[in-house]
Amino acid sequence: MNSKLLFCLFILATLSVGCVSEFKADLPSNDEQILVVDGSIMENTDVLFYLSKSFSMDSLYNPSKVFDIDAVITIVGSDGSKSLPATYRGNGVYAIHTGTLDDNVKYGVQIEYDGETYQSTPAKPLFTPEIDSISWIQPQEAGPLLFRVSTHDNSTAEAKFFFWDYKEDWEITPEYFVTYFLDPKTNTFFNVFPAPYYYCWKNNVSNRYLIGSTESLKENRIINHQLYQGDQVDNRFSVLYCVTVNQKAISKGAYDYYQNRIKVNEEMGGLFSPLPSEAIGNITCITNSSKKAMGYVEVTKNTTQKRIFVYPTQITRPHYYSDCITISNDSVLTILDEMGGTYADFYARGYRPITYSSPIAFDTPSEWVLAPCTDCLAKGGTKAKPDFWPNDDQ
Numbered sequence: 001m002n003s004k005l006l007f008c009l010f011i012l013a014t015l016s017v018g019c020v021s022e023f024k025a026d027l028p029s030n031d032e033q034i035l036v037v038d039g040s041i042m043e044n045t046d047v048l049f050y051l052s053k054s055f056s057m058d059s060l061y062n063p064s065k066v067f068d069i070d071a072v073i074t075i076v077g078s079d080g081s082k083s084l085p086a087t088y089r090g091n092g093v094y095a096i097h098t099g100t101l102d103d104n105v106k107y108g109v110q111i112e113y114d115g116e117t118y119q120s121t122p123a124k125p126l127f128t129p130e131i132d133s134i135s136w137i138q139p140q141e142a143g144p145l146l147f148r149v150s151t152h153d154n155s156t157a158e159a160k161f162f163f164w165d166y167k168e169d170w171e172i173t174p175e176y177f178v179t180y181f182l183d184p185k186t187n188t189f190f191n192v193f194p195a196p197y198y199y200c201w202k203n204n205v206s207n208r209y210l211i212g213s214t215e216s217l218k219e220n221r222i223i224n225h226q227l228y229q230g231d232q233v234d235n236r237f238s239v240l241y242c243v244t245v246n247q248k249a250i251s252k253g254a255y256d257y258y259q260n261r262i263k264v265n266e267e268m269g270g271l272f273s274p275l276p277s278e279a280i281g282n283i284t285c286i287t288n289s290s291k292k293a294m295g296y297v298e299v300t301k302n303t304t305q306k307r308i309f310v311y312p313t314q315i316t317r318p319h320y321y322s323d324c325i326t327i328s329n330d331s332v333l334t335i336l337d338e339m340g341g342t343y344a345d346f347y348a349r350g351y352r353p354i355t356y357s358s359p360i361a362f363d364t365p366s367e368w369v370l371a372p373c374t375d376c377l378a379k380g381g382t383k384a385k386p387d388f389w390p391n392d393d394q
Contacts, residue, residue, distance in 0.1 A: 038295055072112040077106065129155065129249070131305070136310060142318050144232055160214045173199060174372060174379060203386075242307055325369070351369065352369060
């Protein structure tokens with residue numbers, strides 16, 4: 001198979017986890033298309049499968065052609081069971097509900113696409129043990145934070161291979177606590193209490209393959225396995241930070257598959273390195289052996305989850321230097337007088353008023369500063385406070 005096509009395929013499959021940036025190059029137009037599948041089967045869950053296809057780069061990249069896959073997806077069991085077809089949600093995303101999975105039955109996903117039938121290797125559902133702990137350390141003063149996971153499994157069907165992902169949530173605030181605002185339509189100032197744009201939240205999800213194994217260990221236990229590193233100067237840690245880690249037991253085959261994917265990611269310095277054949281996965285075309293597919297579909301009973309919070313008082317950070325430069329209202333008036341404008345014109349340039357006066361009716365602010373210094377929404381935050389957040393900030 002053309003190595004450049006495999007490179008395009010690799011990019012397509014890794015875009016969802018952010019491992020490489022999208023890259024476009026000229027490729028021959030006669031390369032075959034490969035079905036790319038991302039998703040897993042999990043008991044009593046509405047699971048999502050993401051379908052896409054490889055593309056030849058002799059033409060412009062067209063997401064509607066790459067991700068809009070017309071397919072029929074079902075979950076099949078070795079006992080003859082078959083689920084209802086998945087519901088298409090658009091952009092290559094299919095949702096399917098899984099019921100109870102029999103521990104003694106092997107399950108796989110079946111995909112009818114482009115006149116062919118693809119199927120993942122049937123497997124019995126794996127049970128995922130609890131996470132023992134999520135922890136972090138800051139080995140050096142004012143240095144980066146290292147986030148770690150610990151787990152073990154003493155059951156009869158021991159899980160020896162693990163896959164993790166995580167979601168970060170953190171609270172942010174602007175530099176100035178502002179209750180004083182300008183209505184640009186009427187060019188008048190007004191007060192709002194409490195400060196409506198002081199507390200916001202942001203979030204992020206993991207974008208790397210995070211795996212671990214106890215296969216070579218004497219005890220089936222993982223202790224303080226590092227998941228990722230956090231930059232101590234990042235605003236994630238300025239108010240309150242939270243990470244929620246999900247753990248899933250995976251098979252030896254899945255572990256090897258992700259290992260190869262990680263290896264390819266690390267070796268992509270030579271951008272056109274061919275994708276190893278062993279990284280293709282466990283999906284085959286059962287109606288036409290010449291057709292190829294990429295992806296690894298796991299079958300699991302459950303995932304486990306744990307979260308921790310990090311307060312700024314728990315870590316050491318370098319001294320903070322503000323980049324919020326204020327402009328006195330007198331200077332603003334001079335500028336507006338020269339240009340023949342109003343406060344609304346200055347507002348339109350991205351500046352916001354601040355005042356050090358008591359909250360009583362008044363006509364003019366004390367100073368002006370750029371919007372991100374007074375408005376957490378302008379800093380990229382949202383007012384969507386996580387429902388598990390421990391403080392009363394609104």
